[in-house]
Amino acid sequence: MTGITLFGLTGALVIGLGVFGLVARHHLVHRVLAFNLIGSGIFLLFGALASRSPNGTDPVPQALVITGIVVALAATALAVTLITRFAEASGRTHLPDDSEDGDGAV
Amino acid sequence: MALSDWLAPDMAWAAFSVIVPLAAALLSLPLARHARYIALPAALLGLIVACASAAQVWLHGAVLLAAGGWAPPLGIVLRLDGLAAAFLVLTAAISTAVAWYALPQFAARGASESRSGFAFWPLLFFLWAGLNALLVSNDLFNLYVALELIGLTAVALVALDGKPAVIAAALRYLLFALFGSLAYLLGVVLLYAQYATLDMTLLRHVAQADFATLLAAALMTAGLLAKTALVPLHAWLPPAHAGAPAPASALLSALVVKGSFYVVIRLWFDVLPNQAGAAFTTLLGTLGALAILYGSALAFRQNRLKPIIAYSTVAQLGYLFLVFPLAGGAGEAQPWGAAAWSGGMFHALSHGLAKAAMFLAAGTLIQAVGHDRIDGLDGIARSMPIAAFAFGLAAISLMGLPPSGGFTAKYLLLTAALAAGQWGWAIIMIVGGLLAAGYLFRVLNRFLLEGDRSATLQAVPAGGQIIALLLALAAILLGLLSATPYALLQIGRPDAAAGGLS
Amino acid sequence: MSAWLPVLVLSTSLVTAIAIFPLAQARQRLRTGVNLAGALAKLALVAIMLEGVARGEIYETRLALLPGLDFLLRVDALALLFLTLSAVLWLLTTIYAISYLGDSPHLSRFFGFFSLCVAATTGIALSGTLITFFIFYELLTLATWPLVVHRGNAESMAAGSRYLAYTLAGSAVLLIGIVWLESLTGPIEFDRPGQLVGLDPAALQAIFWLLIAGLGVKAAIVPLHGWLPSAMVAPAPVSALLHAVAVVKAGAFGIVRIIYDVYGTGLVFELGIGLPLALVASFTIIYGSMRALQQSDIKRRLAYSTVSQVSYIVLGASVFGPFATIGGLVHLVHQGLMKITLFFAAGAFAERMHAYRVTDLAGAGRSMPWTAAAFTIAALGMIGVPPMAGFISKWYLGVGAVQGGFIWVIPVLIGSSLLNAAYFLPVVYRLWFAPASGRADPGSEGPLWLIAPAVITAFAALFAGLLAGLGLSPLGWATMIVTRNYSP
The missing domain is CATH 1.20.120 (Four Helix Bundle (Hemerythrin (Met), subunit A))
Structure with a gap:
């Protein structure tokens, strides 16, 4: 088993772990962590693919992964902010059950 | 210069x-x-x-x-x-x-x-x-960054109000949006692994119909559908769009969901026109039809103004996905080409204008009444005729009645369906129009009831009502002056728009 | 200039509507001024075009909606027949409505939508393509609804919902028919023979019935007529609009267009669809009259009378032969003049002496002689007493039916005339000969502007019959249309 394959398999494993977490856990912070796991797995997979190129390391995936990490950081920051405000306002860490009737605001 | x-x-x-x-x-x-x-x-x-x-x-x-x-x-x-x-x-x-x-x-x-x-x-x-x-x-990765930028700002817009219920709606939206982005990103990675490029023009020339490509496309599409709130991935939309402040609701319903739909159209018509297959296009069309029926039925059951409009968005988005089974087909008798594709794009444009107008009109009405239960809107046309009229004009376009952009869209989609002998989709569209008339006239009825409520209303500046009216008029004019936007849409139109997906 | 005439005549009503909507309730004089200026400007334009079309000119304005799909306004002789009727009646109905409504609430909204309805009717008359027709047909539905629910009470709202349920379902069916046809042929332009050559006859038959069903809702063909009697809750000027100027006429006019300008009589004959339509129309004529006989409410009686009378137009279009066609077309005008007189009068009776039921009318001939006289003239015309307008229509229909071999139409015409007499003569009797005893409020004639429109339309209906031989009478014009366009 080459190193590249190992990276690829690890990436897939991390994605799977994230998806499991997303399904199994309902605590909002856990869910955000699960999304981060999925994202990291995808980046790992991408990195592994980058080194597969015949003429040396492909720079494009590296550039994209860096961009992706920045985006994931922003998403996580927003999510954590919202969760904090939600917990402060409602005292809860889980989303309430679906209520289809939205609360109207102006 | x-x-x-x-x-x-x-x-x-x-x-x-x-x-x-x-x-x-x-x-x-x-x-x-x-x-x-x-x-x-x-x-x-x-x-x-x-x-x-x-x-x-x-x-x-x-x-x-x-x-x-x-x-x-x-x-x-x-x-x-x-x-x-x-x-x-x-x-x-x-x-x-x-x-x-x-x-x-x-x-x-x-x-x-x-x-x-x-x-x-x-x-x-x-x-x-x-x-x-x-x-x-x-470029598919550029699209990912754009999608994330849109998704995160949209979630933040929903949460502006700060009430717990609205933050919960924003969080649920965020979960769907993140799922959508990551599924899309995984598809992008798989495509890159296969073809070592993410440029859409280059990809079209090299893309195969093998398993890896189809898996990647399926992941990307699933992610995008979650962001577009196509039934059954719609649950986040009504609370989010109804809970946001009215100007934000207008942006979300008119533009944000169209963004991810636009990527679906680009992906299949520009990049993978020969990889779709009849089963896939029928699946998308069926989900669209379900969205029309289910969204309309739920819009009927709401007793608040903004949830009605939000469920109407769920229903209206369904029409956009009828483009997939209807693109191509026969239609030699028509002097225009690519009827279904053009009709779908017209629908996206006119729904954008009409829905923005409707949310803004609703915003002024709610501001005046102080809440958004529709039983509080009895006789409001007397005190706020401009907002009521704007709402009515927008409703005409949403019902697909002439003259409006919504009608031009419906006419194009219907001719495409009947020219190809696909009666099922045509019936769905007609029924959808009648259902929209049902839930929208339920609101408009209220506006014209007798009684004078001007004493209990808060004063609202006329500016907001006029802006809503201008947008609604634009949706109407899109149907009367449709030749120019139609011709614009044809510039650089993908071949599959006329030839159909295969 | 002549290319702009159709747009100008459309904009007389449209601009009037747009100008009236923003006016404050108190701007009574300005609103009246704008309204009358619009109506008079329209009449002037119509007069110019009448002269031109009589010389054989045709006015056209075209705008492409999509490549090959044109928005086309076209003034030909048939268009002008309907346009002239609606322009004249718009002016009179406006005058009537101004005094009828007085200073009741929402007047700008009322007159705005009223003008919009007339604009839609103008558009229907001038439509040169099927899609243009459909656009204005739907605009008419939408612009009429606020008028039907104008009073805003629960009863009006229910009537409005019923109206929408019927008309929107009808136009959905109409749209399917139009799109199905155009998906086979491309966009349809009226008066362009040969567009339907070589199509599958079964499909053409199915499309024909879809189109007729869609149009039949507005034309109140039984069993699609249910909205019309319940819409009677609207104010009297709205009833006049529904029954005489705009809505039912739009449906009947559409059927005429479909038969003559889309299918063509030859194809209708080949497909064998004329006879079933004539049967449906005949059934409607008899059924409407019988239901009218059962009504004790004046306006409901008139409503069922409309159901019956409008189908004369449909009957004339579906029975072949020039005379029947002339009879149907001329009835478009005659029925409009007579029915609007009846509604003007019924509105005045309701307003001035609170008479809503036939029995309430006893002695009205003494307290409101002018109104009662107008009602009587129109009722006699409806029955078809010679030489009134209704007689001319029925005579031509009868002759045409015999020519076309539809002998069975004669008993239908006679039977319907007897029924007309049976439900109108008792009303006329009560007006003039029944004692007014027991009535707390004998009533009195209203202001001049409430009386004059009814008297004018009554005399117009009378002269349309008496002077039918003149070239510019409705009959003369209908004859010109048929000799010019539809004679085989």
């Missing part, structure tokens, strides 16, 4: 259309609560840039622009064709209208409103920049 020089093919209007709103967003961050003073000038500049982009496409055809002069696969290409130009103008028009509408609302009075007053303007312009970046991207 003469006007024709400004519109020459080498002018980078595609890039400007991203740069201008982005600059406005970055500028409004340090300006904080003074950002509202630059909002309208910046929005007008963005509108001018969008019109210039459309004029450039109109004069010279589709424009490709290699960012920084680097050719793909290493560099990134921006593409401006008729479809992109039409959506650029739509985005600019609605964003400008919303900015204008929101000026008095987010004037940052008092402590309780300061946070939303501060956050609204950068969010508006970041959203606009993200949408424009999405429209002109010809």
